[in-house]
Amino acid sequence: MGRGAQVSPLTRVDDAARRALDVVVSGVGLVLLLPVLGIIALLVKTTSPGPVLFVQERVGRGLVPFRLLKFRTMVADAPARGPAITVGADPRVTAVGAFLRKTKLDELPQLLNVLRGDMSLVGPRPEVPRYVALYGEAERRIFSVRPGITDPSSLLYRDESAVLATYPDPERAYREVVLPHKIAVSLAYADRRTVLSDVGLLVRTALRLVVPGPDPLQRANT
Secondary structure (H helix, E strand, O other), X not given: OOOOOOOOHHHXXXXXXXXXXXXXXXXXXXXXXXXXXXXXXXXXXXXXXXXXXXXXXXXXXXHOEXXXXXXXXXXXXXXXXXXXXXXXXXXXXXXXHHHHHHHOHHHOOHHHHHHOOOOEEEOOOOOOHHHHOOOOOOHHHHHHOOOEEEXXXXXXXXXXXXXXXXXXXXXXXXXXXXXXXXXXXXXXXXXXXXXXXXXXXXXXXXXXXXXXXXXXXXXXXX
């Protein structure tokens, strides 16, 4: 046909419904959370020199780069002080930053990424170009969907820095163990996801923020 693979009507409807969910939830969320965003911004600015937001290039759907937003949780010159990944009790993390990371409040600015279409609420976590360069052909299939704020691999590796701290070479462990596993988990979910399952993931993610320990729904099903 010369126009690429055909997309089924059901897939089009599912994509449209997911995008509508993204726009509504991120838009309403930004409005409702405006006071919280303001307080966090003030805390970051007054407790550590440097910008409020941490902006980093990530790779999105179709291998298109975009600028991911987070509240800054590390000292402003963190890249010059250590590795690209964060391991254990990283001394570059500020006191406020440690709280934001633990509660995942540092991810809230990504609602803007969702609203403008760079990301989805649910999808594989976007990576930096240096790690994407390591992806194999099968793994690059992950770029057929928008990256997201949360997905099953995000829940599985909620405390990724602590996991990496158990390895003698955290950087190598991330490249050879953690990253391939995260991609496999994300691809498995992406292959079977629906709007309803995305809503379920959002509920599970919200519960993880208020209930410590293992995924509460996963634990209830065991």
